[in-house]
Amino acid sequence: MSMEQDNGYYLRKMRDGDIPQVLEIDLEAFPTQWPHPTLNSFRHEMRNRLAHYIVVYRNNTERRYIPPPGSTAWSRAISRIRYLFNHDRFFGPASNLDRYKLVGMAGIWMMVDEAHIVTIGVRKAERNHGLGEWMLIYIIDMAIQLGAKIVTLEVRVSNTVAQQLYAKYGFTIVGTRRKYYSDNGEDAYIMSTEALMSDEYQARFQRMKYEHRQRWKHCCEIN
DSSP states (O other), X not given: OXXXXXXXXXXXXXXXXXXXXXXXXHHHHOTTOSSOOOHHHHHHHHTOTTEEEEEEEEETTTOOOOOOTTOOHHHHHHHHHHHHTOHHHHHOOSSHHHHEEEEEEEEEEEETTEEEEEEEEEOGGGOSSSHHHHHHHHHHHHHHHTTOSEEEEEEETTXXXXXXXXXXXXXXXXXXXXXXXXXXXXXXXXXEOSXXXXXXXXXXXXXXXXXXXXXXXTTOOBO
16 A cells, blocks of 8 residues: 655555665665665565555656745745756656655554654755654554554654654653664664554543644545
C-alpha cells in the first residue's frame, strides 16, 4: 500500500531498489554520524525480520508548486521563478530514477512488544513540508498494527527541534545514554510513549493526526 499527496509526495514500504537513495538521504540528514551506514548494512536491514522501513518519494512528473507555510511574498516569488524554470518541467526527468526521487526515510525495530525508532531522515531541500511528522505518524500506526505496546527512541540532547516533535506525539524523556553519539561524544535522551492503546494516548494521537491532515491538506497520502 502507498500513500499519495496532492503535490506528488508518496509514502510506501522500502524496497531493495531504494537502498542507494536511502543511503544518500541518511548521509545528508546525518552528516556527522559515525560510523556511516553502507549499502550492505541497509541490505542487511531489509532482510532483518525485526526491521521495518518506509520511504517518501516524489513523482517529479506530477509535482505542482506549493509555497511553504509562513513564507514571505518575496521568498514565494523567488521559489515560484525557480519552479517555473526547473529543467524537468521543460525536458522531463533525466532518468526514471529521477522521476521517483526518494526524499525521506524512516525505520523501526520491533523487539517483542516494543517498537524502537532507529531513524527518521528528510532531504534538506524537502524539509518544512510536514514529511518528517508524516513518517512519524505512519510508523507509530505501523507499530500499533505490529502489536507494539510502546514506541521508544534516542535523540541528541542538543536536538531540541526533534524533541519538541516527539513530545507533541506523547514521547517523554525516561533516561539518558551517556556519550551515545560516537562522532562527538554527545549524550542521548531516551524518549518513550505511554501505552499506545491507552485511552489517553489514542485521544492525543488521533487529534495530532487530524491536525496534521488539516495543516498539510496538499501534502501526504499513502501507496
